[in-house]
Amino acid sequence: MPGTTSTSPGASGAPGGEAVAAAHPRRWVALAVIAIAQLMVVLDATIVNIALPHAQADLGISDADRQWVVTAYTLTFGGLLLLGGRIADYWGRKRAFLVGMVGFALASAVGGLATNGAMLFAARALQGVFGALLAPAALALLTVLFTETRERAKAFAVYGAIAGGGSAVGLLLGGVLTEYASWRWCLLVNILIAAVALAAAIPLVPESRAHGNTRYDVPGAVVVTAGLVLLVYGFTRAAENGWSAGSTLAFIAIGLVLLAAFVVIELRSQHPLLPMRILLDRNRGGAYLTSTLIGAGLFGAFLFLTIYFQVVLRYTPLEAGLASLPVTAGVLVAAGGASQLLPRVGAKPLMLSGAVLAVAGMVALTQVDVDTSFVALLLPAQLVLGLGLGFTFVPLSSLALYGVPEHDAGAASATLNATQQVGGSLGTALLNTMYTSAVADYLVSRAPSPENQVKALITGYSTTFAWGAGLILLAGLATLVLIRVRREDVPTGGAVHMG
Secondary structure, eight states: OTTOEEEOTTOSSSOTTOOOSSOOTTHHHHHHHHHHHHHHHHHHHHHHHHHHHHHHHHHTOOTTTTTHHHHHHHHHHHHHHHHHHHHHHHHOHHHHHHHHHHHHHHHHHHHHTOSSHHHHHHHHHHHHHHHHHHHHHHHHHHHHHOOSHHHHHHHHHHHHHHHHHHHHHHHHHHHHHHHHTOTTHHHHHHHHHHHHHHHHHHHHSOOOOOOSOOOOOHHHHHHHHHHHHHHHHHHHHHHHHOTTSHHHHHHHHHHHHHHHHHHHHHHHOSSOSSOHHHHHSHHHHHHHHHHHHHHHHHHHHHHHHHHHHHHTSOOOHHHHHHHTHHHHHHHHHHHHHHHHHHHHHOHHHHHHHHHHHHHHHHHHHTTOOTTOOIIIIIHHHHHHHHHHHHHHHHHHHHHTTTTOOGGGHHHHHHHHHHHHHHHHHHHHHHHHHHHHHHHHHHHTTSOOOHHHHHHHHHHHHHHHHHHHHHHHHHHHHHHHHHOOOOGGGSOOOOEEEOO
């Protein structure tokens, strides 16, 4: 589901093997504080989806531009995540945690008070910047606080449960706040959460730092984020002007050039943000490509599903939130089963099975109509989609760490998280463009009657689900061709966090 992140307890960005003299006496209380802050970040992935139709109408945001409410956050979060982890390690994890939390809350306040679309987009981008500092700092703090193996496993189980349940909480809370208060409270609620976490974190959470070289690859972070933003902007221009327009091609071309420049920077940097050796292994590279394509197919399709519930089926925001829960349920059920099956059958069979199920669920969603039955189609389609995703996420988190030296574990795990966010950004922009194009094409030769307007929307939603299915199918093909790892070689200690 949107915001899904995959990490492992030993791959938080904290340097492997950092010595801690003794377990912190208030580590379990500190865990509760960290979990609250993580919940705040996780909530924003789904809470905004429910609020988007109301925010769009209130601020006069066009269909072509509405995807920026999602992508402005995921682009900055995904693009800066690796840099945020390094800053947290060397600047101080508690300091990064506190600054990230305060910044996230302030950005949420700006978004909640937004008077136009541009102000909301900027606030979401700022949330992503501070989230990229807060999330890796939180995970690194857990690694430092819990040094005993069994305690660490329990701590990360709690953390994973918070992250996994957070998406469901976001759907429900977003529905309640939008329906009974205002869409603005879907952002303003972060101020309350941050205030509680901040008051507890200052006295309870200890400071820790990594030692060694503290140089940061700032040029790499800036170039890759700029490249991704321009690529997404190019997709947005395509929705307005067409794929062959000069401005569309120019922005896409510049974005691709910047992404190529990022690779060159990383190859030449003595302290790369993303060491290319992490990507060049066939199995890990296949896992990251699969993660990117899954994110691309999933994020946008899930967003349009929540919009379809409210715009076409006329569900209230709370009903839309409840109606979106089957995907979450499917992911959680399948993730539990996949954790048990992974050591027995290996990563590749699980990922291929997951891709087939996810594609089947997405294809079923292409059959939506004006009066589609929730029980007959929408419920089973979402459950199958969720099951497929759950069977995919668990082995992905393990493959991301396949054959990685200990000192690269944090970067490898964060890279998987970043690919999901980046894939989600690109996929949301692409699917939004396909939606607007499909709606416009349907109406171009038909009278703009209310009936045709609704049919045009249905055509747009079906098109986005078809493209989502296609992207997930490509992920399955990438798994089939690239993954060659043996069953006994895959680590099975990874934790999968659905958020």
